[in-house]
Amino acid sequence: MTYSIGEMIPTRDSYGRTLCDLGAKNDKVVVFEADIGKSTRSSWFGRKFPDRYFNVGIAEQNEMAAAAGAAMCGLIPFVNTYAVFAAMRACEQIRTFIAYPYLNVKICPSHGGITPANDGVTHQATEDIGMMRVIPGMTVIMPADAVAARELVFQAAQYPGPVYLRFTRDAVPVIYPDNTKFKIGKGIRLKAGKDVSIIALGDMVSKALVAQNLLYREKISADVIDMHTVKPLDTEILLDSAGRTGAVVTVEDHQINCGLGGAVCETLSERMNVPVKRIGLKDTFAESGEYEQLLEKYGMSAMDIVKACEDVIGRKNEQ
Amino acid sequence: MNNKIAGLEKWARLLRYDALNMIVHAKSGHPGGCLSAADMVACLYFSEMKIDPNNPVWPDRDRFILSKGHAAPVLYAALARKGYFPLDTLKTLRKSGSILQGHPEMGAPGVDMTSGCLGEGLSAACGMALAARFDGKDYRTYVMMGCGEMNEGQVWESAMTAAHFALDNILVILDYNRLQFDGHVETVLNPGSMKARWQAFGWSTLEINGHDMKAICAGLSEARGIKGRPTVIIADTVKGKGVSFMENDYLWHSLMNEARLQEYTDNFKKELMHGAPG
Numbered sequence: 001m002t003y004s005i006g007e008m009i010p011t012r013d014s015y016g017r018t019l020c021d022l023g024a025k026n027d028k029v030v031v032f033e034a035d036i037g038k039s040t041r042s043s044w045f046g047r048k049f050p051d052r053y054f055n056v057g058i059a060e061q062n063e064m065a066a067a068a069g070a071a072m073c074g075l076i077p078f079v080n081t082y083a084v085f086a087a088m089r090a091c092e093q094i095r096t097f098i099a100y101p102y103l104n105v106k107i108c109p110s111h112g113g114i115t116p117a118n119d120g121v122t123h124q125a126t127e128d129i130g131m132m133r134v135i136p137g138m139t140v141i142m143p144a145d146a147v148a149a150r151e152l153v154f155q156a157a158q159y160p161g162p163v164y165l166r167f168t169r170d171a172v173p174v175i176y177p178d179n180t181k182f183k184i185g186k187g188i189r190l191k192a193g194k195d196v197s198i199i200a201l202g203d204m205v206s207k208a209l210v211a212q213n214l215l216y217r218e219k220i221s222a223d224v225i226d227m228h229t230v231k232p233l234d235t236e237i238l239l240d241s242a243g244r245t246g247a248v249v250t251v252e253d254h255q256i257n258c259g260l261g262g263a264v265c266e267t268l269s270e271r272m273n274v275p276v277k278r279i280g281l282k283d284t285f286a287e288s289g290e291y292e293q294l295l296e297k298y299g300m301s302a303m304d305i306v307k308a309c310e311d312v313i314g315r316k317n318e319q
Numbered sequence: 320m321n322n323k324i325a326g327l328e329k330w331a332r333l334l335r336y337d338a339l340n341m342i343v344h345a346k347s348g349h350p351g352g353c354l355s356a357a358d359m360v361a362c363l364y365f366s367e368m369k370i371d372p373n374n375p376v377w378p379d380r381d382r383f384i385l386s387k388g389h390a391a392p393v394l395y396a397a398l399a400r401k402g403y404f405p406l407d408t409l410k411t412l413r414k415s416g417s418i419l420q421g422h423p424e425m426g427a428p429g430v431d432m433t434s435g436c437l438g439e440g441l442s443a444a445c446g447m448a449l450a451a452r453f454d455g456k457d458y459r460t461y462v463m464m465g466c467g468e469m470n471e472g473q474v475w476e477s478a479m480t481a482a483h484f485a486l487d488n489i490l491v492i493l494d495y496n497r498l499q500f501d502g503h504v505e506t507v508l509n510p511g512s513m514k515a516r517w518q519a520f521g522w523s524t525l526e527i528n529g530h531d532m533k534a535i536c537a538g539l540s541e542a543r544g545i546k547g548r549p550t551v552i553i554a555d556t557v558k559g560k561g562v563s564f565m566e567n568d569y570l571w572h573s574l575m576n577e578a579r580l581q582e583y584t585d586n587f588k589k590e591l592m593h594g595a596p597g
Contacts, residue, residue: 030453054449057483062442062476069446069460071434074378074424075453077446092436093473097443176420196339 002178003146008171011203012110014146015167016041018153019078019108023049029157032067032079033118034060038171040080040110060085064093066106071103076157082116083109083166098162099135105163106156107132112142112166113253114281114295115203120288125166127280129201130258132164133231138161139184140231142202147176148228155184170291178202187234189241193221196309197241200251201227201260202302204279208251211305222309233263239271247312248276251305256280275315276306323366324532330400331361331532335395335561336591337409340584342574345413348421350580351571352465353393355496355529355556362535363395363461363492372402375428381458382431386440387465387494388422395419395427403429438471440464445477448486453506459543462491467499469596470508475520481549482521490542491522491551494529496558498569517551531553 001007019182022029023045030052037043037055046053056063060081067077075217079086086109087094098105109125116123124153132140141156143149156163161183175190182188190205191212200208205226212222223241227234242248248268250261261278268274279300286294295301335357342348366369368381385394392412399406404418404427411417418427422435432443444460451458454575468474481489497504497514514524521543526539535554542550558572559565562583574580 052453054484056445059473059476059480061439061473062445062480065439065442065473066449066477066480069432069443069448070450071446071448072443073382073447073454074407077449092354093439094444096436097433097439130335182349 001150001191003174004021005174005177007146007174007194009146009174010169010171011143011146011149011167012041014149015108015153016044016315018150019045020048022099022154022157023052026076026157028074028076030054030070030075030077032056032063032077032090034058034063034081034085036081042080060090061093064090065097067105068097068101069105071105076104076106078106078108081109082111082123083125083128084111084123087125087131087164089167089266091131094128095135099137102137102161107162107164108153111169113168113203114286115168115170115253115291117170117291117294118288121285124286126255127258128166129260130262133258137162138231139229141184142166143228143230144205144226145172145174145176147178147180148182151180151182152184152228155182157246159184166202168203173206175206175209185229185232185234187228187237188226189223189237190226191222193223193245195221196247196249196313197223197225197245197246198249198251198305198309199225199227199260199264201230201253203253207300207302208297208305210302211309214302214306215309219302220237220309220313227260230260230263233267233317235267238264238267242268242272242274244276246274247316248274249279249305249308249312250276251279254280255281256292275312277312279305279308320498324536327361327365327532327536331358332364333400333591334361334393334396336584336587337400339555339580339587341392341395341409343410343577343581343584344410346577347413347574348391348392348439349573351492351498351558351565351569352387352390352496353575354560354562354565355389355558356387356463357393357560358530359463359492359494359535359554360397362532362539363451366536367539368461369458372429375403379456379458382460384432384440384444384460384462385434386425387437387468388435388461391421391423394423398427398429437468438463438473441474441477441481444489445480445484445486448489449484451488459488459490460591462489464491464493466493466495466497466504469510469513478517478520478522485547486549489549491549492557493551493553495553496556498567498572499556500569500572502569513553519547523548523550525550525552527552527554530557530560533551
């Protein structure tokens with residue numbers, strides 16, 4: 001499946017298609033689902049490979065530990081549910097049964113961040129990255145668009161060990177040329193700039209690009225990096241960018257604590273004296289509403305990124 | 320047959336000694352649940368399971384998950400006596416750098432699944448049993464569970480899964496000693512009829528005396544023949560079985576009196592000198 005720049009596609013759709021391609025290529029790939037296969041798109045795999053599709057019902061903790069058992073026997077399980085249930089309801093199962101034995105399980109939830117917008121807080125996962133990131137050995141990824149989702153899912157299948165990949169419910173624009181190459185743990189510089197670094201994740205990468213454009217009109221040049229892998233964090237590209245711009249803004253569809261912003265601050269505070277501002281949910285739950293409206297209401301719009309950039313540039317100039 | 324039973328009884332006695340001795344060395348651990356499980360662990364490892372200590376990762380081996388992971392010492396004892404690792408290793412239980420973690424961890428040869436957080440072993444077993452079926456292999460997955468962990472909701476999620484997928488390649492052995500950490504199961508969270516409960520979840524049930532080696536062997540054998548749905552053996556057991564001052568005392572879930580246990584194992588050792596099973 002190929003995608004064109006500007007198309008609006010939920011990354012879960014790209015995941016569902018890629019899962020089918022993976023199934024055709026590798027007969028060790030099996031899929032666990034917790035009764036929301038039509039929504040996570042795992043049902044597309046189920047239709048093609050019914051003998052490799054295990055719907056264990058609405059029982060995410062059981063699902064996670066069952067996937068661990070299957071991985072222990074040499075299969076490559078892809079586990080599906082919503083991010084809020086994967087990372088939080090089944091957190092201990094992921095930690096103790098998947099991460100501790102370092103089993104080859106790919107946890108691939110849909111409904112990351114506030115992208116399940118009108119479903120409300122119960123279905124919005126805005127703490128999951130923090131919870132997954134703190135677990136030793138866990139790799140944590142959120143692709144920015146359909147192309148990134150396809151490529152990073154292929155990569156994850158080759159990657160030996162536990163991976164958490166989070167997708168969007170709502171549609172996000174395709175920003176990458178279809179032939180873009182990705183590597184887990186390697187951030188991508190989307191725009192080169194010298195005044196401020198915008199380190200963005202997942203669905204917020206497209207917002208960062210809009211902000212970059214707005215800043216450009218103000219003659220501010222922003223370095224925009226898609227940090228699709230929050231863990232292991234690409235410290236090389238981060239330190240290089242922050243070293244050149246001297247000011248950093250992180251942008252994520254998650255709490256500003258413990259997620260990408262947390263990871264970036266942890267790295268920078270030990271290595272470099274640069275002002276940082278984090279865009280995301282500010283220690284608050286969101287609510288039901290339209291995705292774009294929620295982004296505005298909770299200070300996560302492109303304009304908010306612009307203001308944050310101006311703020312850190314100001315602080316840099318005061319230093 | 321009688322020789323086989325007598326041999327297994329000797330192994331069980333030795334596993335009891337090893338487990339208690341390990342707990343004495345470690346100065347911590349869970350003796351009560353090791354002793355209630357010892358006879359069944361002995362039968363599994365020295366008779367029932369298709370395993371190869373020289374090839375712990377043999378893909379066709381039977382799997383064992385000690386879902387009541389706090390009974391790790393009795394499992395480690397069986398693995399060491401079986402030859403998975405040297406007997407000396409047992410002394411390193413719970414010590415820094417040891418392969419023998421406080422609760423089972425896959426770094427120890429022969430441990431098929433991490434366990435110890437209760438209520439999760441049967442879920443992992445479902446994954447293994449599904450994998451076996453998918454791969455067209457006939458290995459079986461054995462899960463030993465404790466009565467306390469029946470409190471955990473995930474147990475019943477996994478029980479439904481095993482029944483739904485008709486996983487007759489799973490056998491649960493419930494070490495039903497009726498005592499959990501804080502007291503009797505009926506006091507803590509009354510489960511009602513355990514048999515009716517499992518049957519309601521679509522399982523076939525067998526009830527045995529979990530300290531009668533002949534009954535254990537017969538139960539395991541009968542369970543192997545039950546097709547089309549998973550089976551649970553509800554084993555009537557005694558927490559602390561074999562040590563008079565521990566029997567049926569829930570306070571001996573954990574190591575309660577180090578000196579008293581030390582004295583006991585010293586005496587036990589002298590008795591064992593009369594001959595270990597071969």
